[in-house]
């Protein structure tokens with residue numbers, strides 16, 4: 104039986120994992136890393152919400168709150184959401200979806216995992232020093248002056264950046280060189296397209312972050328005077344550099360999520376996607392425009408009036424391809440054959456939450472409205488709707504969808520749905536009130552707040568417990584499925600992309616014989 | 630979902646009416662824009678959600694073998710329309726936002742000017758006649774006011790929620806903010822750019838009063854007829870209370886009671902008996918000597934306190950037993 108020989112059991116021992124060159128095993132290494140950090144980042148989040156349950160300094164000290172806020176952001180961004188889809192699910196399924204044996208550079212692939220782990224450990228090492236309290240954005244001059252351990256975290260982020268660059272590079276070459284015979288660009292699954300546009304951003308934008316972080320270290324250690332106004336530097340320059348990377352990074356986080364959603368909606372409606380080409384063009388369009396909108400983080404920073412106006416306009420433009428995708432997904436449901444298994448539930452959750460995240464993004468892009476809403480809880484709510492409601496929902500949906508393929512076992516549908524319900528409801532209870540708090544003027548990054556904001560904060564904290572509970576249920580259900588779940592067939596969903604043609608779990612080199620591609624990715628009967 | 634929606638609408642109504650009544654013409658215009666944005670967002674969300682809720686129910690899978698049955702996989706006209714409509718809406722939002730922003734950026738010629746300094750973690754206001762206040766300032770109603778702002782240390786941001794305006798306060802350059810209040814009242818000011826431990830306590834209060842009241846306030850010397858220690862007590866409020874108590878209890882800095890004559894040990898290994906000169910130095914240049922067990926986080930007050938206030942503070946600290 105195929106059961107006897109697959110990528111999970113063809114070699115044994117810890118070093119066969121730590122030195123593996125198999126993209127699937129590397130994907131599993133990423134999975135473990137990312138979910139571990141997700142746990143830590145999540146605990147920081149729960150601690151913060153606990154402190155904010157009531158006005159006043161009651162559960163944790165302000166300095167610790169500020170550190171929890173920083174670690175939560177830095178961990179979730181650099182160690183969870185950015186590598187979450189490309190490095191974990193992308194690594195595993197990109198070669199499978201294009202019918203390749205592996206990625207183009209398996210050794211580089213392993214190196215990029217080591218970069219992530221090394222960077223992450225160095226960053227976390229700061230916890231045993233003085234911690235860090237700058238917020239994940241490291242704004243100067245505070246990050247130059249604070250007595251906390253900024254350097255390890257910045258250095259860690261610098262090293263993790265290389266993980267991202269290398270993965271992006273690897274994917275681009277893989278997509279160009281290793282597609283199965285007959286798989287033209289326009290026969291690639293949309294997940295592959297989304298990874299392709301993401302990879303472009305990764306290799307173009309991440310080096311800017313790397314340079315910026317190095318300059319920050321130089322500024323702190325040597326006092327070279329680039330960002331420090333006391334030495335003639337310009338603190339706003341740092342913000343430009345930082346967001347030149349970090350805005351495109353938002354799309355590193357969301358584009359692959361959109362790719363997964365396309366796969367899920369197709370697989371669970373059992374028909375071709377509506378507007379394949381326009382979704383592809385939208386991905387590329389978003390990737391391109393995303394480089395020219397960073398200034399919308401700086402509307403009240405003191406940048407020039409014209410810069411603000413131009414960035415506001417360009418930001419509106421990104422909204423169009425994003426809206427197009429949402430319409431395409433909705434249209435794909437029309438006359439489909441919809442089965443609401445856990446993956447589709449997550450995809451619907453994504454649509455709902457991402458929609459709210461999207462429209463509030465337009466509110467924030469409207470420059471005068473942003474003057475009021477900037478740095479309030481409205482922004483916090485907005486980006487959680489996009490990052491958690493969007494990306495994390497997609498990771499979870501994709502994980503449930505591909506779990507049978509990865510481990511050859513099925514999850515329990517009931518527990519999958521229960522955890523989805525807890526997370527989805529908890530999410531809305533946590534973050535919807537934050538829109539209102541923000542519109543009412545409650546600033547973000549506040550360890551304490553005036554009394555009138557208390558009731559909504561209590562509601563928000565209550566919601567956070569549901570999210571926490573939901574993820575605990577999901578964790579137990581997933582671990583159970585991986586070790587104890589019933590055996591999964593090769594293609595439990597009746598999906599059409601190539602990864603479902605090989606056995607579950609796939610053999611070491613993916614396919615027993617190289618697939619020949621003669622149709623588009625989603626050739627359902629209709 | 631329904632209760633959540635209801636709740637949010639209720640909260641939303643409160644936002645615009647009860648909790649943050651607009652006080653300036655600008656705020657009123659901004660609220661109109663905000664209502665438009667929220668309105669159109671709610672409508673478009675509902676349309677899309679209704680569509681996918683309807684499809685979800687209508688097209689549930691009926692048998693294991695069933696496949697989707699849509700015959701079309703794209704439609705150029707439809708796709709053009711649903712790209713064009715959002716584009717138009719976004720363009721309206723963009724232009725509308727721009728028009729208001731244009732006003733926001735242009736203080737009238739005859740504005741009354743006040744200098745504002747942000748510093749970890751308080752706000753100092755300096756008027757043209759030299760009057761200085763901390764965390765509390767007065768402006769006349771019905772007169773445009775322009776704040777000329779800079780920071781002495783890190784980034785801060787000056788945010789008046791009721792007026793719907795904010796502006797970062799940046800070391801090394803001036804930024805500005807203007808408004809014209811139509812109503813008297815007390816208004817909350819927040820710092821909205823993260824600036825360390827005291828960030829959430831870096832608050833100020835703005836009093837809008839009539840022109841007459843404002844002129845009286847400006848001419849009034851708050852320390853007139855007070856003893857030195859009383860002057861000190863006044864100067865202490867707001868400036869020092871974020872970090873110090875007047876008892877033995879610690880905050881960010883040590884509690885200040887019983888300080889005079891006590892023995893102090895410093896991080897550089899030296900120690901001394903507290904006298905007037907030590908107190909003076911501690912207030913003006915606190916990083917010269919750091920008390921063991923505390924961070925080097927005190928705001929330096931050199932240049933922001935008058936000689937009278939400084940002596941007052943020292944006398945006041947001496948009275949704390």
Ligand SMILES: [Cu+2]
Nearest residue numbers: 785820822824
């Ligand atoms: Cu501040």
